[in-house]
Amino acid sequence: MRAYIAGIGSYAPDKVLTNADLEKIVDTSDEWITSRSGIKERRIAAENQAASDLALIATERALKSAGIKAKDLGAIIVGTATPDMPFPSTACLIQKQIGAPHVMAFDISAGCTGFLYALGVAEIFIKGGYDNILVIGADILSKFTDYTDRTTCVLFGDGAGALIVKKGDGTRGILSSHFASDGSSWQLLHQPAGGSRMPASIETVEKRLHVIRMQGNEVFKLAVRAMSDAAVKTLRAANVSPSEVKLLIPHQANIRIIEASAKRLHMPMDKVLVNLDRYGNTSTASIPLALDEAVKTGRIDRGDIVLMIAFGAGFTWGGVLFEY
Numbered sequence: 001m002r003a004y005i006a007g008i009g010s011y012a013p014d015k016v017l018t019n020a021d022l023e024k025i026v027d028t029s030d031e032w033i034t035s036r037s038g039i040k041e042r043r044i045a046a047e048n049q050a051a052s053d054l055a056l057i058a059t060e061r062a063l064k065s066a067g068i069k070a071k072d073l074g075a076i077i078v079g080t081a082t083p084d085m086p087f088p089s090t091a092c093l094i095q096k097q098i099g100a101p102h103v104m105a106f107d108i109s110a111g112c113t114g115f116l117y118a119l120g121v122a123e124i125f126i127k128g129g130y131d132n133i134l135v136i137g138a139d140i141l142s143k144f145t146d147y148t149d150r151t152t153c154v155l156f157g158d159g160a161g162a163l164i165v166k167k168g169d170g171t172r173g174i175l176s177s178h179f180a181s182d183g184s185s186w187q188l189l190h191q192p193a194g195g196s197r198m199p200a201s202i203e204t205v206e207k208r209l210h211v212i213r214m215q216g217n218e219v220f221k222l223a224v225r226a227m228s229d230a231a232v233k234t235l236r237a238a239n240v241s242p243s244e245v246k247l248l249i250p251h252q253a254n255i256r257i258i259e260a261s262a263k264r265l266h267m268p269m270d271k272v273l274v275n276l277d278r279y280g281n282t283s284t285a286s287i288p289l290a291l292d293e294a295v296k297t298g299r300i301d302r303g304d305i306v307l308m309i310a311f312g313a314g315f316t317w318g319g320v321l322f323e324y
């Protein structure tokens with residue numbers, strides 16, 4: 001018995017922030033952003049949109065694509081680094097909004113790997129007897145981005161993606177997964193204030209401590225190593241070779257990280273989905289946004305083998321291999 005993807009939906013806000021727009025805000029250039037990251041534009045949530053608002057639209061689309069109703073759901077798991085509020089969970093807000101039954105609903109905090117972690121947890125619950133699990137990746141990093149810091153503000157965008165994961169009896173579904181973490185370098189990517197270590201105060205606001213702090217070049221090196229490691233271990237666990245993979249869907253943080261990871265796997269770039277040029281790094285939303293695009297544009301079909309790999313704050317990383 002395998003957990004398989006029965007439906008998918010995604011949503012990105014309408015507002016587009018281009019590299020040319022950023023040139024007017026900070027000392028940067030389209031040339032620098034494009035050559036160093038591959039990003040051309042990103043979507044930015046409206047002032048009144050929170051993570052659950054984006055997730056709600058993605059969820060409605062996923063339910064429709066799976067042909068089920070909210071009342072049929074067996075659990076709700078949301079991967080997010082930017083929940084509507086510290087508590088209650090964004091998953092509970094979604095449960096109310098869609099009118100799902102009183103099912104288990106919770107968030108997972110694993111940085112940009114949050115969506116894959118959530119999918120991994122859903123698979124375990126499916127094997128334990130649950131069915132019709134709503135798995136979401138939703139993030140609004142723009143609300144935690146310092147638009148005076150050119151080293152981070154050019155990278156991030158907003159979005160959400162949702163899957164309906166079902167119990168199957170055929171061959172399709174999740175073939176293997178691998179998840180890992182290493183907290184020893186957490187300072188390289190974090191949001192200093194707003195938690196119990198440094199609660200909100202006038203000082204934390206004045207010192208801009210409620211925004212993303214990242215040492216990009218250090219994170220870069222760790223990301224390449226971890227994403228490659230996740231890919232190799234996930235493939236090995238299912239005894240599948242890279243040549244059998246129809247499409248690699250990596251977390252969309254930086255084109256150079258993606259290219260380096262693909263190179264280590266000896267996978268040509270035409271077998272890799274890249275959409276960060278249009279969305280930037282959308283954290284937990286990046287993989288479901290890309291997966292939805294792969295399905296809608298016909299880059300994957302039922303029966304194809306797909307490998308998803310991610311890396312994020314924590315640090316966390318992981319891979320999920322599945323037959324679509």
Ligand code: UT7
Nearest residue numbers: 028032036037112150151154216217219220223253254312
């Ligand atoms: O989501 C998961 C976690 N996040 C990531 O995986 C992101 C990983 N890191 C990266 O993607 C890259 O490190 C960045 C795109 C953030 C930066 O690229 P880089 O090639 O590592 O550049 P760098 O940080 O080493 O900076 C090189 C130079 C510096 O100037 P100096 O010291 O050489 O004079 C920076 O000040 O580029 C400068 N710089 C910029 N210049 C123009 C940094 N940001 C900008 C900018 N525009 N936006």
